Amino acid sequence: MKRFLYILFFLTSQLSLWAAKPIKIAVISDVHYLSSQLAGKGAALEKYETATGRNTEDLHAVLDKVVTDLRDESPDILLIPGDITKDGEKQSHLDFKEKLLPLTKNGTQIFVVPGNHDINVPTAKKYTGDKTEPAENVTAEEFAQIYADFGYGKALKRDTASLSYLAFINDSLWLLCFDTNRYNEYRTSTLSSGRILPQTLQWALEIFSQAKEKNINIIGMMHHGLVEHMPYQSTFFPEYLVDDRKKNAEILADSGLKIVFTGHFHSNDITSYTSTAGNTITDVETGSLAQYPFPYRLILLENDTLKINTHVVNSIPPKPQLAEEYKEKLSQQTEALASSKINSLNIPLPKEIRQALAHVIVQMNLLHVCGDEQLTEEMAHAIKNFSKIMGQENFDSSTFQLDYPPADNKVELAL
Known part of the structure; x- marks a missing residue:
């Protein structure tokens, strides 16, 4: 009997240690990968690279x-919350997957x-010399097939209305991908805006109910932002939010x-939202690996705390x-886009x-793309100069809010 109790105690202690084992999580987003097989040198590729x-x-x-x-x-x-390829080229998906296989x-x-x-x-392209040619893209079914080893093939549950799925991390943690x-x-072109289908939301709510019964935590992932990350984002950039x-x-x-975990807006930002009932959800947005400052995240999940x-x-x-x-490239592009919008x-x-x-x-x-926005001297001067032009001589730039809490680049969040 004593031997049996000892074995039981030993197994229980080992299970407790296993359950408490920290989980290391990495996040990259918006890679916009273009296969080398589709990027032939020449005037066509140069034109694309100059424009973007x-x-x-x-x-x-x-x-x-x-x-x-x-x-x-x-x-x-x-975790990779979308925009894996430049424009959905099948070859880009295949080559990107091959790039990441060493990690698996x-x-x-x-x-x-x-x-x-x-x-x-519909605009997937291949660049050859001074010409562009249509490139083969992928359907939703083909996307799931290509990434069968990256979530879809071993999903606990699959949504029938979309490519949303539920993945098992361990006995106390699930990953819900929207x-x-x-x-x-x-x-004729892509649509930047996004939504959560009513059927998908209902499917997700049933999962949350099951997780609550089993005392399982859930972390989520989607491409579009769920929470506003900067002042007036929903007014000026609504297509980057669901x-x-x-x-x-x-x-x-x-x-x-x-x-x-989200992407899409190409900025490294974390913002929280508290519901009327007092429950807080935090949107951890990761910037693009195709744009300055080329960020990625390393996270340690330990004792129900995410150390980002x-x-x-x-x-x-x-x-x-x-x-x-x-x-400098981003600065020039932003100025051109801002001037165009202002003129329009x-x-x-x-x-x-x-x-x-x-x-x-x-x-x-x-x-904003770097996160943890602090009012630099150059920014303060720009705001002061604009305010002066607009007739607000006594505008206090130090009161201008640039960032929503919590911190963006190094922070601990409760799960």
């Missing part, structure tokens, strides 16, 4: 460095969800979801000044006001 500011070889080197870093870190799981051989489980650039994209895209509506964001955030928070750390790629072998170069408002503003407003937007974006 994305040099294909640079981005491949960035991804290679991150994969190498992750091999050294050996995370238990890697190292013991890392990989989980993906599609982004708006991954499925049924497909928030509108690829079934694509005709439709009915507040309603969905209320429902998911009250159902027990505390953490959701952000890493960035500042250089690659051919380009020691990678960060500086791509920061058809408001008779003097040229100096248009330029000052565009400069403010550029500085805000450069801060």
Whole structure:
């Protein structure tokens, strides 16, 4: 009898230790990978790279460095919340998967969800010399087949209305992956906006109910943002948030979801939302590996606490000044886009006001993509200059809110 009790005690203690074992989580997002087989050198590719500011070889080197870093870190799981490829090219999906296979051989489980650039994209292209040719894209079914080893093949449950699925992490943790895209509506181009289908939400609520009965925690992942990450994002950039964001955030928070990993907006930002009932959900958005500052996250889940750390790629072998170069590219692109939007408002503003407003937007974006926005001297000067032009001589720029809590790059969150 004593021997039996000893064995029982030993097994129980070992199970407790196993259950308490920390989980290492990595997150990369919005890689926008373009296969080398589709990127033939020539005028066509140069035109694309100039327009987007994305040099294909640079981005491949960035991804290679991150994969190498992750091999050294050996995370238990890697989350990828969408926009895996440039425009849904089948060859890009296949090559991207091949790039990540060394991680699986190292013991890392990989989980993906599609982004708006991954499925049924009608503008998928191949670049050859001075020409572009249509490239084969993928259907939703083909996406799930390609990534059978990255979540879909071993899912505990699959949603019948979308590519959403539930994955098993361990006996006390599940991963709920939402497909928030509108690829079934694509005709001549992609749609940036996203939504959670009513059928999918009902499917998810049943899972939350089951998890509550079994005392299981759930973390979520989706491409589109669930929570507003910057002032007026829902006004100026609604397509980067799911439709009915507040309603969905209320429902998911009250159902027990505390953490959701997102991408899409190409910014490294974390923002929390508290429901009317007092339940908090935190949207952990990870920036793009196709854009400055090339961030990825390493997270330790220990004792129901997520300890989040952000890493960035500042250089690659051919380009020691990678960060500086791509920061300038982003600055130029943002200024061009901001000027275009301001002009499209058809408001008779003097040229100096248009330029000052565009400069403010550029500085805000450069801060926002990095996260933990602090009012720099240059930003304060831009705001002060714009306020002066607008007749607000005594505007206090220090009161201007740039970032929502909590911290964005290094923070601990309760699960």
